[in-house]
Amino acid sequence: MIKGQYFDGTSAQGKTARLSWSTLASPLVLLPDEALSLSVEVTSIQGSQVFFKDGTSFMGDATLPTDFCAAYQPSILNWIRQLEVFSVKKSLVLGTCFILCVVVLRFSIEVLAPVITDFVPVDAEIALGQETYEAMYDQHFLPSKLSIAERKRLQRAYDELWAVSNLKHKPTLHFKQAPDIGANALAFPGGPIVVTDELVHLLRDEALVEAVIAHELAHVEHRHSLQKVVIVAGTLAVASVIFGAEEGLSEELVAAVVNLYAFQHSQKFELASDQYAVDLLMKAGRDSAAVSESLALLLANSPEKEGLSLFSTHPEKQARLDALN
Amino acid sequence: MSIFAKPLEFKGQSSEYFGIWLSNLLLTIVTLGIYSAWAKVRRKQYFYNNTYLEDAGFGYHATGLQILKGRLLVLAGFLLLNLLATFLPVLYGFVGLALFFLSPYLINLSLQFNARVTSYRNVRFHFEGSYWEAFLAYIVMPFLSVITLGLLAPVAVRFLLNYVWSRISYGGHSIDTHLSLSDFYKLFGVSVILPVTGLFVLATVLMTLSFTRPESAFSDNYAMASIAPFLLGFYVYIFFIGFVYRIFCMTLLFKGIAIPGAIRFSNTIHPGRLLFILITNFLAIILSIGLLIPWAQIRQHRYITENIATHASTDFAEFVAEAAEKQSAFGEEFADFDGVDLGL
Numbered sequence: 001m002i003k004g005q006y007f008d009g010t011s012a013q014g015k016t017a018r019l020s021w022s023t024l025a026s027p028l029v030l031l032p033d034e035a036l037s038l039s040v041e042v043t044s045i046q047g048s049q050v051f052f053k054d055g056t057s058f059m060g061d062a063t064l065p066t067d068f069c070a071a072y073q074p075s076i077l078n079w080i081r082q083l084e085v086f087s088v089k090k091s092l093v094l095g096t097c098f099i100l101c102v103v104v105l106r107f108s109i110e111v112l113a114p115v116i117t118d119f120v121p122v123d124a125e126i127a128l129g130q131e132t133y134e135a136m137y138d139q140h141f142l143p144s145k146l147s148i149a150e151r152k153r154l155q156r157a158y159d160e161l162w163a164v165s166n167l168k169h170k171p172t173l174h175f176k177q178a179p180d181i182g183a184n185a186l187a188f189p190g191g192p193i194v195v196t197d198e199l200v201h202l203l204r205d206e207a208l209v210e211a212v213i214a215h216e217l218a219h220v221e222h223r224h225s226l227q228k229v230v231i232v233a234g235t236l237a238v239a240s241v242i243f244g245a246e247e248g249l250s251e252e253l254v255a256a257v258v259n260l261y262a263f264q265h266s267q268k269f270e271l272a273s274d275q276y277a278v279d280l281l282m283k284a285g286r287d288s289a290a291v292s293e294s295l296a297l298l299l300a301n302s303p304e305k306e307g308l309s310l311f312s313t314h315p316e317k318q319a320r321l322d323a324l325n
Numbered sequence: 326m327s328i329f330a331k332p333l334e335f336k337g338q339s340s341e342y343f344g345i346w347l348s349n350l351l352l353t354i355v356t357l358g359i360y361s362a363w364a365k366v367r368r369k370q371y372f373y374n375n376t377y378l379e380d381a382g383f384g385y386h387a388t389g390l391q392i393l394k395g396r397l398l399v400l401a402g403f404l405l406l407n408l409l410a411t412f413l414p415v416l417y418g419f420v421g422l423a424l425f426f427l428s429p430y431l432i433n434l435s436l437q438f439n440a441r442v443t444s445y446r447n448v449r450f451h452f453e454g455s456y457w458e459a460f461l462a463y464i465v466m467p468f469l470s471v472i473t474l475g476l477l478a479p480v481a482v483r484f485l486l487n488y489v490w491s492r493i494s495y496g497g498h499s500i501d502t503h504l505s506l507s508d509f510y511k512l513f514g515v516s517v518i519l520p521v522t523g524l525f526v527l528a529t530v531l532m533t534l535s536f537t538r539p540e541s542a543f544s545d546n547y548a549m550a551s552i553a554p555f556l557l558g559f560y561v562y563i564f565f566i567g568f569v570y571r572i573f574c575m576t577l578l579f580k581g582i583a584i585p586g587a588i589r590f591s592n593t594i595h596p597g598r599l600l601f602i603l604i605t606n607f608l609a610i611i612l613s614i615g616l617l618i619p620w621a622q623i624r625q626h627r628y629i630t631e632n633i634a635t636h637a638s639t640d641f642a643e644f645v646a647e648a649a650e651k652q653s654a655f656g657e658e659f660a661d662f663d664g665v666d667l668g669l
Contacts, residue, residue: 007446007447007448008447009447009448011448012445012446012447012448012496013446014381014446044386046370046373046374046382046384046385047370047374047375047382048374048382049374049382049384051384051386051447055447056447057384057447059381059382059446080348080352083344083348083351083352084344084345084348085344086340086341086343086344090344091343091344091347094347094348094351095347095616097351098347098350098351098354101351101354101355102354105354124411237358238354238358
């Protein structure tokens with residue numbers, strides 16, 4: 001028997017009552033003043049309150065007995081309530097399970113990213129890349145000042161590299177001045193590939209520029225940009241699913257951590273592209289050492305700041321050189 | 326009529342909530358997110374049930390399925406918009422415009438749902454929205470805040486809180502709001518303008534001192550890498566300010582709402598103490614890799630609730646008894662309302 005107050009649903013004023021219960025039937029609300037007994041079906045138990053199907057409720061004077069809750073809640077809910085009861089041992093087990101699940105999901109996303117990317121039509125990827133390129137064009141690129149002969153030679157080398165690659169479509173190769181970006185080469189989803197004048201001037205040797213182009217072709221062939229989108233979106237989806245129920249600062253923290261993760265993630269694509277560039281140059285009958293030479297030259301011209309690798313989309317060039325060697 | 330002052334009471338405990346929080350996380354991840362709707366219900370129930378006003382806790386009656394349906398609807402809407410944007414841009418414009426004008430209605434629906442699933446002494450709350458007021462509160466005023474570079478932000482926040490709370494009723498009695506605009510301007514100045522100005526000064530100095538762009542950086546977002554720690558810090562800082570501002574706005578709210586003749590609120594929240602709690606909570610969460618989230622949430626909720634005092638009239642019980650009958654009469658049209666929480 002549980003002492004408390006009965007609310008009939010039409011008034012917030014409670015009536016002193018008792019709740020009689022057994023595991024065999026619905027609980028019985030006993031109202032002594034009115035000599036009335038009501039058999040009511042439980043819909044929800046919340047703290048010390050019991051809500052019934054007919055819109056009435058009972059509020060216990062103290063916490064409701066565990067046996068009572070167990071008797072009138074669905075078995076799945078009882079199981080969850082058991083899980084929720086705090087103990088250090090249980091917390092350790094649940095915490096370990098949780099971390100395992102996160103790790104499995106994290107790796108599943110990485111494994112599934114290329115599979116999911118395969119479902120995206122190449123035409124859609126090319127359209128996305130073209131749109132991004134056009135969006136960047138006005139802000140960052142100026143017409144190239146490289147000589148026509150120089151561009152033609154590099155274009156010819158690019159044609160040969162593309163011919164030995166596995167790409168079915170041929171991304172357009174652009175040469176542009178990019179004072180904001182500096183010495184760089186960019187591969188947009190599905191192409192185009194942009195090589196900056198600044199890079200050509202810095203590397204001087206065309207063979208080294210070809211090595212960079214081979215590296216960018218690898219990004220396009222393996223659809224790295226799209227894979228990155230899938231991985232970041234997947235990670236964000238998992239994070240928001242896990243922490244979405246939480247409100248407040250933790251939510252903002254999660255977003256910050258996921259962004260940090262996004263910064264770091266594409267590093268392995270760079271290593272893979274370096275290796276692919278080596279293979280592609282060999283297949284095209286060129287000197288594959290150009291990849292490490294171009295990296296070494298860039299390393300010499302842009303010494304790396306320590307401690308920033310955490311925030312970089314690329315691994316440190318020294319690490320890339322080591323991987324190639 | 327004599328008035329008694331009595332603080333709200335929070336009976337939740339960190340260790341108890343830790344178990345709920347951990348189970349929610351685990352079940353959510355095991356069910357690939359589906360359980361998160363039920364987790365939200367469980368979390369809200371815990372906080373509502375353990376918050377006591379005049380010796381009675383609140384009830385939360387949404388179901389996980391309702392929350393899930395709401396989320397799926399929103400997700401379907403976003404997917405539809407994206408597909409239209411890609412394949413039928415003209416139609417996307419029309420649908421986007423329709424959704425824009427539909428949004429106040431959807432927001433009202435969500436507010437109505439949230440009020441309807443909240444009960445006190447088994448009497449549900451009620452929200453009666455107005456389309457055009459919602460349009461003003463959620464679209465026009467924020468827009469005006471942006472184009473005036475935040476000058477009208479306190480007006481917008483006050484307007485929004487006023488709209489939401491003055492349209493909530495309990496047992497047929499509407500809540501009265503008397504929110505002081507000068508309080509909102511003071512709060513905005515101290516908790517937003519001051520820290521943001523300080524941040525920009527600091528950022529300018531740091532960037533000038535340490536940010537140098539290299540001559541070349543083949544395939545290496547060197548410039549991005551240099552600026553990334555600043556960006557990350559800026560991002561966290563801005564969210565922290567936003568979070569603190571939201572909390573302090575709520576404390577202002579509890580100074581200015583009342584149910585005439587029945588109950589009014591006051592608060593003894595000390596801004597310095599609350600800020601200390603928020604900052605130490607933030608640090609505790611970071612240092613414990615999230616493990617102290619339940620403790621932080623309980624600590625913050627307890628401080629706020631226990632510093633909000635209710636001033637109930639002596640005939641409070643009589644008031645709610647009478648009020649409930651009124652509620653039940655005009656509330657019937659919503660008797661079968663099985664709303665969805667759109668999370669708006």
